[in-house]
Amino acid sequence: MKFKLLLVGSLIAIGAMALLAANVNEKEKERVELNKAPSSAGIAGKEKSEEWAKYFPRQYDSWKKTKEGDELTDMLDKKPYLAVAWAGYAFSKDYNAPRGHYYAVQDNINSLRTGAPVDAKTGPLPTACWTCKSPDVPRLIEEDGELEYFTGKWAKYGAQVVNSVGCATCHDDKTAQLSVRVPHLNRGLEAAGLKKFEDSTHQEKRSLVCAQCHVEYYFKKTDWTDxxxxAKTAMVVTLPYKNGTTVEGMEKYYDDINFSDWTHSISKTPMIKAQHPDWELWKTGIHGQKGVSCADCHMPYTQEGAVKYSDHQIGNPLANMDKSCMNCHRESETKLKGIVAQKFERKELMMDLAFDNIGKAHLETGEAMKLGATDAELKEIRTLIRHAQWKGDMAIAGHGAFFHAPEELLRLLGVANDQAQQARIKLVKVLAKYGAIDYVAPDFSSKEKAQGLAKVNMAELAAEKMKFKQTLEQEWKKEAKAKGRANPELYKDADTIDNGKSVWNKK
Ligand code: HEC
Ligand code: HEC
Ligand code: HEC
Ligand code: HEC
Structure with a gap:
């Protein structure tokens, strides 16, 4: 009897194991199928993400939901000192926190930073400003050649760059594997002595696809002949990694080549603007060092019946912590959220301290100049301001570093604050020499006041922009539609200028 029971028990167990194995095999098959090439010929019109939908409906549907990350946050309103820090540069006109990938192309068009060109040859910005917005960019690099792509003004490609960050940005259309076609990434990795994308591990690639865009870069002036x-001049997107990917390594790179993005309009300091070094800073944090990739948190696996797929709604991982954090963490969601909130508050405090000093250092330098201080007297002061603002900007420009790399961020803001204070101590001496020891920098506690000091005329900029939107932009849209370059239906909600959500065209 006992033996019989044991036998039945074993049979049941064996049956269950077999079922489980079949189930696992089934899942594996589904996974493999998902990774299979749609066709060895590739996808015609691969820049249009909707062309991928019939092969990969789940990835497509979740990708489309990046539209839900639609909040526009006016950073100049939240942090007015930024308008003083960037006086004389386009960022003092308009600067919003990033939002969903769905908006990348249209937000670039709508930003006051890209100005109001009237034809393909007018500026202000170079073509390079499209580079991290669209899969049309690798297409243009392949069609026109990289140097031609990087030559000329931004408006040159207004009718060409029309699909927002999409499937062809991160995937090969024949194999569906992760792939990268913009040459600047591998050049940067090699300069830093790191492995090329193709030689990297699968887990590394799950972050490197993001590093096509979420990195620090500058436009390297390159003369060439077609x-x-x-004879032509290209402005080539270049990662400043020759001395490594640390903030100090990049600072030395820029100093060594005497590079500046612009000259500050108040203090006449040669400045460097940080872009969005999410990848470099993430590498210094505990998750980066433990090998947790961008995709692990921003594109977590999702189970749908027997199918497991990556959620392509890239956004705030705290909105679905059960998928993004709880695979690895045992604390409660509330507790983890509280820890993240604490990190944010610490960043806010140090950012406000450092940038208040940076803003004042610019204004005090401007006052010293008015009173007759010489460039020689201000040389060391300007170097301190340049380095302070570079470090502060590298800490905050990525928006996620307070979480990705909290210690590095606080270190950078600490050093930035110290260097700005050193500049201000030297400034007291210079101001005293010119009889202005009691000088107090003017108030920049609101966006209006700060932009006043930066001499930004918002009404004029907005009027020019609206005119551009009604004229040249309409021509771009018409041409793109006629040539079938993008689906206007898909992007019909991307333009939020007229719905009252815009920061410079509020209704
Ligand atoms: C910003 C980069 C990025 C974009 C844009 C993107 N993907 Fe992915 N995709 C990834 C990453 C990262 C993975 C995870 C790859 C892995 O681990 O194998 C992935 C995985 C996949 C997979 C493998 C199965 C799975 O779900 O893990 C498919 C198929 C896929 N994506 C299709 C698409 C399609 C279709 C689009 C456009 C609608 C798209 N992807 C847009 C980065 C991207
Ligand atoms: C082709 C360039 C490009 C690539 C590749 C790219 N991004 Fe982005 N990303 C952008 C741009 C541009 C924005 C800002 C869009 C806007 O504000 O209109 C953005 C915004 C974001 C945001 C803010 C979303 C929100 O709703 O607030 C996150 C998070 C993000 N990206 C993460 C990633 C991750 C993770 C990867 C890799 C899997 C990645 N990105 C790959 C260009 C890119
Ligand atoms: C361990 C999880 C995790 C990893 C790994 C991770 N992130 Fe994040 N990321 C977050 C969280 C959490 C936030 C903060 C969200 C918030 O509070 O707005 C964030 C914020 C961001 C933001 C700012 C979004 C916004 O709208 O302000 C960007 C951009 C971003 N991450 C990109 C990346 C990139 C690129 C990588 C890889 C180089 C990466 N992240 C790696 C969890 C992660
Ligand atoms: C793939 C696994 C993985 C995922 C996903 C992940 N973490 Fe972590 N997390 C780690 C590891 C590993 C550590 C390092 C601590 C250790 O080794 O014990 C860590 C450390 C932390 C710490 C403590 C270190 C610090 O910076 O203060 C916090 C807080 C944290 N994670 C929050 C999150 C949040 C929030 C998410 C989701 C957005 C998340 N993690 C997603 C693996 C992960």
Whole structure:
């Protein structure tokens, strides 16, 4: 009897194991199928993400939901000192926190930073400003050649760059594997002595696809001659990694080549603007060092019946912590959220301290100049301001670093604050020499006041922009539609200028 029971028990167990194994095999098959090439010929019109939908409906549907990350946050309103820090540079006109990938192309068009061109040749910005917005960019690099792509003004490609960050940005259309076609990434990795994308591990690639865009870069002026013998100048997106990917390494790179993005309009300091070094800072944090990839948190696996897929709604991982954090963490969601909130508050305090000093250092330098201080007297002061603002900007420009790399962020803001204070101590001496020891920098506690000091005329900029939107932008849209370059239906909600959500065209 006992033996019989044991036998039945074993049979049941064996049956269950077999079922489980079949189930696992089934899942594995589904996974493998998902990774299979749609066709060895690739996808015609691969820049249009909707062309991928019939092969990968779940990835497509979740990708489309990046539209839900639609909040526009006016950073100049939240942090007015930024308008003083960036006086004389386009960022003092308009600067919003990032939002969903769905908006990348249209937000670039709508930003006051890209100005109001009237034809393909007018500025202010170079073509390079499209580079991290669209899969149309690798297409143009392949069609026109990299140097031609990087030559000319931003408006040159207004009718060409029309699909927002999409499937062809991160995937090969024949194999569906992760792939990268913009040459600047591998050049940067090699300069830093790191492995190329293709030689990296699968887990590394799950972050490196993001590093196509979420990195620090500058536009390297490059003279070249085209096939017809015409001399041209390209502004090539370049990662400043020759001395490594640390903030100090990049600072030395820029100092060594005497590079500046612009000259500050109040203090006449040669400045460097940080872009969005999410990848570099993430590498210094505990998750980066333990090998947790961007995709692990921002694109967590999702189970749908027997199918497991990556959630392509890239956004705030705290909105679905059960998928993004709880795979690895045992604390309660509330507790983890509380820890993240604490990190944010610490960043806020140090950011406000450092940038208040940076803003004042610019204004005090401007006052010293008015009173007759010489460039020689201000040389060390300007170097301190340049370095202070670079470090402060590298800490905050990525928006996620307070969580990705809290210690590095606080270190950078601490050093930034110290360097700004050193500049201000030296400034007291210079101001005293010119009889202004009691000088108090003017108030920049609101966006209006700060932009006043930066001499930004918002009404004029907005009027020019609206005119551009009604004229040249309409021509771009018409041409793109006629040539079938993008689906206007898909992007019809991307333009939020007229719905009262805009920061410079409020209704
Ligand atoms: C910003 C980069 C990015 C974009 C844009 C993107 N993907 Fe992915 N995709 C990834 C990453 C990262 C993975 C995870 C890859 C892995 O671990 O194998 C992934 C995984 C996949 C997979 C493998 C199965 C799975 O779900 O893990 C498919 C299929 C896929 N994506 C299709 C698409 C399609 C279709 C689009 C456009 C609608 C798209 N992807 C847009 C980065 C991207
Ligand atoms: C082709 C360039 C490009 C690539 C590749 C890219 N991004 Fe982005 N990302 C952007 C741009 C541009 C924005 C800002 C869009 C806007 O504000 O209109 C953005 C915004 C974001 C946001 C803010 C979303 C929100 O709703 O607030 C997150 C998070 C993000 N990206 C993460 C990632 C991750 C993770 C990857 C890799 C899997 C990645 N990105 C790959 C260009 C890119
Ligand atoms: C361990 C999880 C985790 C990893 C790994 C991670 N992130 Fe994040 N990321 C977050 C969280 C949490 C936030 C903060 C969300 C918030 O509070 O707005 C964030 C914020 C961001 C933001 C700012 C979004 C906004 O709208 O302000 C960007 C951009 C971003 N991450 C990109 C990346 C990139 C690129 C990588 C890889 C280089 C990466 N993240 C790695 C969890 C992660
Ligand atoms: C793939 C696994 C993984 C995922 C996903 C992940 N973490 Fe972590 N997390 C780690 C590891 C590993 C550590 C390092 C601590 C250790 O080794 O014990 C860590 C450390 C932390 C710490 C403590 C270190 C610090 O910076 O203060 C916090 C807080 C944290 N994670 C929050 C989050 C949040 C919030 C999410 C989701 C947005 C998340 N983690 C997603 C693996 C993960």
């Amino acid at each position: 096939a017809k013998g015409v």
